[in-house]
Amino acid sequence: MLRFKKGELIISLFYFLDIYIYTIKKNNMKPEYKEKALSYMDGINNRTKTIQEMLEGKRPSNQSDAIRLTKEIERLLEQARNIVELS
Numbered sequence: 572m573l574r575f576k577k578g579e580l581i582i583s584l585f586y587f588l589d590i591y592i593y594t595i596k597k598n599n600m601k602p603e604y605k606e607k608a609l610s611y612m613d614g615i616n617n618r619t620k621t622i623q624e625m626l627e628g629k630r631p632s633n634q635s636d637a638i639r640l641t642k643e644i645e646r647l648l649e650q651a652r653n654i655v656e657l658s
Contacts, residue, residue, distance in 0.1 A: 604654050611651040618644050 600608070618640045625632035 600655075604657065608651050608654045611647045611654070614647045615644050615651075618647075
């Protein structure tokens with residue numbers, strides 16, 4: 572059974588949306604930065620889909636896998652944010 576701290580996943584998803592909107596508004600990004608930021612966002616999207624499948628019972632799950640995936644999401648969010656701030 573998966574256990575999350577109250578609101579932990581929701582905060583991460585809002586953080587992702589914040590970065591996504593900020594990136595879209597900033598159309599003057601260099602193409603290589605845009606490409607890298609979009610690849611990070613794809614990684615975030617894949618990991619959130621995996622967590623969603625785990626929560627729905629479509630994929631085997633345990634707490635350690637969920638924790639690992641949320642940490643990966645946080646790392647990707649931080650990397651995407653850094654790229655957006657650089658450009």
